[in-house]
Amino acid sequence: MNRLKLVLPTPEYKDEVMDYKREFIENGDSIDGSAGLKNADTFEEWYSALCDNSKEETVREGLVPSTTYMAISIENGRLIGMIDIRHRLNDFLLNYGGNIGYSIRKSERQKGYATEMLGLALKECERINIKRVLITCDKDNIASAKTMVNNGAKLENEIPEGNRITQRYWIELD
Template sequence: MDRLKLVLPTPDYKEMILDYKREFIENGDSMDGTAGLANSETFEEWYSAFFDNLKEETVRKGLVPATTYLALSTEDNCLIGMIDIRHRLNDHLLNFGGHIGYSVRKSERQKGYATEMLSLALKECLKLDIKKVLVTCDNDNIASAKTIINNGGKLENEVEADGTVTQRYWITL
C-alpha cells in the first residue's frame, strides 16, 4: 500500500488545503486531525498556528506540540486526508483525543486510505519516540474503529462525556 505519502504543509499547498476545508464544510463533516483548520479564518492564520504548535517552546496555550501532515496521493499528488500526531498527551487527550487525529475527504472515503494514513503516521510516532500510541474514536464511528484495529489497536475502554461515548484504543509499536 504505497498509494499515499505524508508531507508537511507549506504555503505551496494553500489552495489544496482550502479546497479540502471547503469540501468538509459543504458536507457538514468534522475536520479531525487538521490542527484547527475549521476554526481558522485564513490559511495564513492556520499555517502560523500549525508552525507554532510543532515545538514545545512555541506551542499555543492549552495545546500540546503536534505535527500535522497532508496525506497526498503518490499517483497525482491529490490531497486525500490530513493527520495530526500529538507529541504528548494532556488529561483531555488521554481520555478523548489520543495521540493521533485524522480525516479523509468524503470523495475519497471507503478506499482504505485512512488505514494507510494511520500506518504511515505510526512510523512517524516511532521517530518521535512514541511507542505506545492512543487513538480514539466515537463508538458509532465503525469505519474509524476498523482503521484503528487494522493497525493493531486494542480497545482499552469506553468513556462518556456529554452524551458521546469515546472508544480508547492503544497501539504498541
C-alpha cells in the same frame, strides 16, 4: 499499499488545503486531525498556528506540541486526508483525543486510505520515539474503529462524554 505519502504543509499547498476545508464544510463534516483548520479564517492564520504548535517552545496555551501531515496521493498529488500526531498527552487527550487525530475527505472515503495513512503516521510516531499510541473515536464511528484495529489497535475502554461514548484504543510500537 503505497498510494499515499505524508507531507508537511507549506504555503505552496494553500489552494489544496483550502479546497480540503471547503469540502468538509460543504458536507457538514468534522475536520479532525487538521490542527484547527475549521476555525481558521485564512490559510495564513492556520499555517501560523500549525507552525507555532509544532514546537514545545511556541505551542499555544492549552495545546500540546504536534506535527500535522497531509496525506497526498502519489499518483495524482491530490490531498486525500490530514493526520495530526500529538507528541504527548494532556488530561483531555488522555481521555478523549489521543496521540493521533485524522480525517479523510468525503470524496475519498471507503478506499482504504485511512488505514494506509494511519500506518504511515505510526512510522512517524516511532521515529519521534512515541512507543505507545492512544487513538480515540466515537463509538458509532465503525470505520474509524476498523482503521485502528487494522493497524494493531486494542480497545482499552469506553468513556461517556455527554451524549456520546468515546472509545480508547492503544497501539504498542516496537
